[in-house]
Amino acid sequence: MxxxxxxxxxxxxxxxxxxxxxxxxxxxxxxxxxxxxxxxxxxxxxxxxxxxxxxxxxxxxxxxxxxxxxxxxxxxxxxxxxxxxxxxxxxxxxxxxxxxxxxxxxxxxxxxxxxxxxxxxxxxxxxxPYDWQVSVQHKAFKLNEIEIYLDCMEIRLGHVRQALRKAEIYLLMQLLQRPEQYTSAEQLKLLLAKDIVLDRRRVEYYVNELRRKIEIFDDLIHIQTKRNFGYCLQFKGVS
Known part of the structure; x- marks a missing residue:
């Protein structure tokens, strides 16, 4: 690659x-x-x-x-x-x-x-600290060690792969563009509006599903929730 x-x-x-x-x-x-x-x-x-x-x-x-x-x-x-x-x-x-x-x-x-x-x-x-790269061969992005493949709807870290649903991968892309920044469910709903229509409750549901699925990468990234602020994707080892 x-x-x-x-x-x-x-x-x-x-x-x-x-x-x-x-x-x-x-x-x-x-x-x-x-x-x-x-x-x-x-x-x-x-x-x-x-x-x-x-x-x-x-x-x-x-x-x-x-x-x-x-x-x-x-x-x-x-x-x-x-x-x-x-x-x-x-x-x-x-x-x-x-x-x-x-x-x-x-x-x-x-x-x-x-x-x-x-x-x-x-x-x-x-x-x-957050190094965005794009694949020359595939419809894929890379942020530090995390690889996101839009064509096959999955994320990879080395040999570990995790399949995601469309809403989950679009949410992940939005959170990846705002590392260490909190984004509310309402803001995520508006950011996703041109690609996928979700109400606030569905945004919250898919964020929780995404959080559960990326637990296999928990030594590198995880989603933090803060009341009245929203969700934040955090990279461990990055200040």
């Missing part, structure tokens, strides 16, 4: 060589990433960034370091190092203390892809 990001990851490239910037933009865009060039200033702050790719020459520029340090939430930073990383850090002083990832130059694009996969795995909870 091949999955791709439902919302492309945002990568900011800061590099002294315009040719390298173009190559990175072309190659990473082909992989489904949304690539921004620091010089274009088409970004506001790091809340819209999943990664910064920074070359060692620009890392020594004070304005670059100050800009990165001014971000409210600094994403992971991948340093493209032309000399041993320890030498780069010593030359830049304390400016590179926040850089945790590096890739030596020159590199093959396959090396960069592998490095990015490692970064996404390592920093997933910091970058995107």
């Amino acid at each position: 091949e999955w791709m990001d439902f919302v492309p990851k945002q990568i900011l490239v800061i590099h002294h060589n315009p040719m390298m910037i173009s190559l990175l933009q072309f190659g990473l865009s082909k992989q489904g990433y949304h690539v921004k060039n620091f010089e274009d200033r088409h970004y506001t702050d790091s809340s819209h960034l999943d990664l910064i790719i920074l070359d060692s020459k620009r890392a020594k520029e004070r304005d670059i370091l100050l800009t990165i340090q001014s971000f409210r939430h600094t994403p992971p930073i991948l340093l493209l190092a032309e000399t041993p990383v320890d030498d780069e850090r010593n030359e830049a002083g304390e400016g590179l203390d926040f850089v945790k990832e590096n890739l030596n130059v020159p590199f093959e694009f396959e090396e960069l892809n592998l490095k990015l996969k490692l970064i996404w795995a390592k920093y997933r909870m910091k970058i995107r």
Whole structure:
């Protein structure tokens, strides 16, 4: 099964060589990433960034370091190092203390892809605690480890499968889009109206049925009920 990001990851490239910037933009865009060039200033702050790719020459520029340090939430930073990383850090002083990832130059694009996969795995909870993906081959979605197959009406976690009824899978999709947020039965009824018509009592019934069926995934997700607030899908291990 091949999955791709439902919302492309945002990568900011800061590099002294315009040719390298173009190559990175072309190659990473082909992989489904949304690539921004620091010089274009088409970004506001790091809340819209999943990664910064920074070359060692620009890392020594004070304005670059100050800009990165001014971000409210600094994403992971991948340093493209032309000399041993320890030498780069010593030359830049304390400016590179926040850089945790590096890739030596020159590199093959396959090396960069592998490095990015490692970064996404390592920093997933910091970058995107709720990682929505869509299947390339099937009518299916994935949120973190949970896979939702609309064509065969079931959810999967590894080799464990659970069949759902139409109303249950539509309710699950609505709750998945609002993780850690409470949604009332009345709100769910309105959200489902264009796909399926249910009164409030039927919404409550199907939510309880859904809760019972996903108990097999209880070590990962469960539905919480709060009086006067509604229902909330909670992922364990996500704050």
